[in-house]
Amino acid sequence: MELLLPYQHEPELAIRQPVVPSGLMFEELFMTEIVKLAKVGDASKLRTYFITFVLGGPGSGKGTQCAKIAETFGFTHLSAGDLLRNEMSSDSENGVMIHDTIREGRIVPSEVTVSLIHKAIVSSENHKILIDGFPRSDENRIAFERIVGAEPDLVVFFDCPEEEMVKRVLCRNQGRIDDNIETVKKRLKVFNELNLPVINHYSGKGKVHKVNAVGTMEEVFEKVRPIFAALRC
Ligand SMILES: Nc1ncnc2c1ncn2[C@@H]1O[C@H](COP(=O)(O)OP(=O)(O)OP(=O)(O)O)[C@@H](O)[C@H]1O
Numbered sequence: 001m002e003l004l005l006p007y008q009h010e011p012e013l014a015i016r017q018p019v020v021p022s023g024l025m026f027e028e029l030f031m032t033e034i035v036k037l038a039k040v041g042d043a044s045k046l047r048t049y050f051i052t053f054v055l056g057g058p059g060s061g062k063g064t065q066c067a068k069i070a071e072t073f074g075f076t077h078l079s080a081g082d083l084l085r086n087e088m089s090s091d092s093e094n095g096v097m098i099h100d101t102i103r104e105g106r107i108v109p110s111e112v113t114v115s116l117i118h119k120a121i122v123s124s125e126n127h128k129i130l131i132d133g134f135p136r137s138d139e140n141r142i143a144f145e146r147i148v149g150a151e152p153d154l155v156v157f158f159d160c161p162e163e164e165m166v167k168r169v170l171c172r173n174q175g176r177i178d179d180n181i182e183t184v185k186k187r188l189k190v191f192n193e194l195n196l197p198v199i200n201h202y203s204g205k206g207k208v209h210k211v212n213a214v215g216t217m218e219e220v221f222e223k224v225r226p227i228f229a230a231l232r233c
């Protein structure tokens with residue numbers, strides 16, 4: 001049984017919230033249902049997504065591990081930071097605002113980020129989605145849940161000491177405007193004050209897998225592997 005909600009922001013999208021009857025398989029119960037329809041009632045175009053949020057402080061290794069998860073377990077990797085950086089470079093009306101916000105280590109307004117993520121999800125051919133570095137705040141989280149109409153199925157949190165995160169960011173050498181000690185300090189503050197509450201929120205719902213991010217990239221991935229190997233999605 002399912003409940004079709006009215007259109008929210010984008011006319012071509014409708015969101016289906018599952019009303020779960022008893023007797024469903026485990027994976028059916030816990031799969032996020034975001035449904036793309038050509039028009040209301042076109043049940044032939046239903047799509048069901050499995051959404052994982054990948055969180056952790058700056059330099060904790062989210063992007064590195066997402067690349068490995070995507071390759072090994074067939075997920076599509078959507079980095080919120082990369083989506084914003086692409087938008088920044090595309091002459092969009094929000095380009096200057098995004099540039100200044102990233103340089104200051106602050107959080108881009110939710111409607112901008114959620115819109116980019118939402119478009120990327122529904123245009124993905126793959127139903128298994130990793131969202132790297134989002135939500136950054138409770139406000140981001142609430143905007144995602146409202147606009148996309150779904151919660152993540154799983155949250156992976158890379159727990160890393162600050163000293164190690166700072167070292168990794170300053171050694172990254174990819175020319176990012178926020179890879180400098182002043183911005184990293186601001187990003188760590190934003191992470192502690194705004195991002196940790198998101199992790200706590202989903203912990204309370206039993207959705208968070210905390211991974212110790214210390215070790216080589218391969219060692220960390222061996223801690224990640226069983227989480228995804230156990231999924232049936
Ligand atoms: N386990 C690890 N050990 C040492 N270096 C690592 C490890 N994982 C990632 N790195 C390196 O640390 C830097 C930051 O990693 P990565 O970009 O994956 O972090 P991130 O969490 O995505 O950071 P950001 O939030 O800033 O995008 C990169 O140069 C990466 O090669």
Ligand SMILES: O=c1ccn([C@@H]2O[C@H](COP(=O)(O)O)[C@@H](O)[C@H]2O)c(=O)[nH]1
Nearest residue numbers: 080081101102105106107108113133134
């Ligand atoms: O959801 C998001 C994700 C990112 N930002 C801004 O981008 C930078 C860099 O993000 P990374 O995930 O580390 O690549 C981040 O510090 C924010 O300024 C955002 O606002 N919202």
Ligand SMILES: [Mg+2]
Nearest residue numbers: 062063081133
């Ligand atoms: Mg990253």
